[in-house]
Amino acid sequence: MKILIFWDICWRVWRQALEKEIEGLKRKYNPDFIVASVDNITSGRWAIEKHILEMEKLWIDVATWWDHIFDNEKFIEDYLEKDNWILIRPINFYESEHYRIPWRGYKIVEKNWKKLLVIQLMWEVFMKYNVHNPFIKIEEILNQFKEEKIDAIIIDFHKEATAEGYWMLSFLDWKIGFLYGTHTHVQTNDEIISENGTWFLSDVGMIWALNSVIGADFSSVRKRFLTWIMKWKIKQKLDWEYLLNSVVVDINEEGKCENIEKIKIKGSL
Numbered sequence: 001m002k003i004l005i006f007w008d009i010c011w012r013v014w015r016q017a018l019e020k021e022i023e024g025l026k027r028k029y030n031p032d033f034i035v036a037s038v039d040n041i042t043s044g045r046w047a048i049e050k051h052i053l054e055m056e057k058l059w060i061d062v063a064t065w066w067d068h069i070f071d072n073e074k075f076i077e078d079y080l081e082k083d084n085w086i087l088i089r090p091i092n093f094y095e096s097e098h099y100r101i102p103w104r105g106y107k108i109v110e111k112n113w114k115k116l117l118v119i120q121l122m123w124e125v126f127m128k129y130n131v132h133n134p135f136i137k138i139e140e141i142l143n144q145f146k147e148e149k150i151d152a153i154i155i156d157f158h159k160e161a162t163a164e165g166y167w168m169l170s171f172l173d174w175k176i177g178f179l180y181g182t183h184t185h186v187q188t189n190d191e192i193i194s195e196n197g198t199w200f201l202s203d204v205g206m207i208w209a210l211n212s213v214i215g216a217d218f219s220s221v222r223k224r225f226l227t228w229i230m231k232w233k234i235k236q237k238l239d240w241e242y243l244l245n246s247v248v249v250d251i252n253e254e255g256k257c258e259n260i261e262k263i264k265i266k267g268s269l
């Protein structure tokens with residue numbers, strides 16, 4: 001089973017770069033599933049329905065997000081009322097019988113007689129939210145699916161500290177196919193396979209607008225970096241150069257990862 005993974009499609013530049021490159025990638029790798037993160041898809045912050053529908057048109061099977069979606073829920077509420085939405089949120093936000101966070105923290109997708117489980121986790125170290133301990137939570141969730149016939153499990157973990165990622169790899173060894181980090185924006189060069197056949201990559205990286213600070217023109221973030229006053233106006237050009245980072249993983253019939261290929265494509269809009 002081949003899974004193509006993109007992280008952090010944020011701003012217009014990212015959406016356009018993805019649209020431009022995805023057909024070629026599909027032809028080259030022929031993935032069974034495509035997973036993409038859309039945390040900042042609309043103006044680098046929340047998501048609006050229109051942009052999620054654009055992702056559906058590109059045949060994205062699961063879209064992961066973390067916290068930004070809550071910045072403006074009203075733009076996405078209608079979409080989430082639908083039966084078959086592709087978005088998932090971190091599974092370990094605090095919830096209780098008095099307060100439930102809407103939507104799910106995982107999605108099972110079935111296609112080509114194959115069944116993929118994608119789980120989204122939020123991590124604890126240096127993150128702005130307090131969440132349930134991700135190790136305890138993920139064990140609970142995986143136990144829930146123990147009896148179910150699932151061909152592959154992958155986990156998108158939104159984390160800052162590599163230590164947390166590496167220890168999760170040892171904690172989850174055998175149980176899942178691919179564990180990958182997101183959030184630091186930069187693709188890492190540390191892919192490793194554990195003794196029992198789980199692949200791990202600290203960060204899958206994002207689609208970069210080159211010569212920018214996560215899509216903001218250098219001059220437009222000057223005030224923020226010099227003064228730390230957060231009120232800054234983002235300036236976006238129309239003719240960016242971009243670097244698309246992505247990974248494609250191969251998972252065998254035992255649910256273990258056999259290969260990971262990192263993808264890097266430079267282009268311009």
Ligand SMILES: [Fe+2]
Pocket residue numbers: 066158182183
């Ligand atoms: Fe993040």
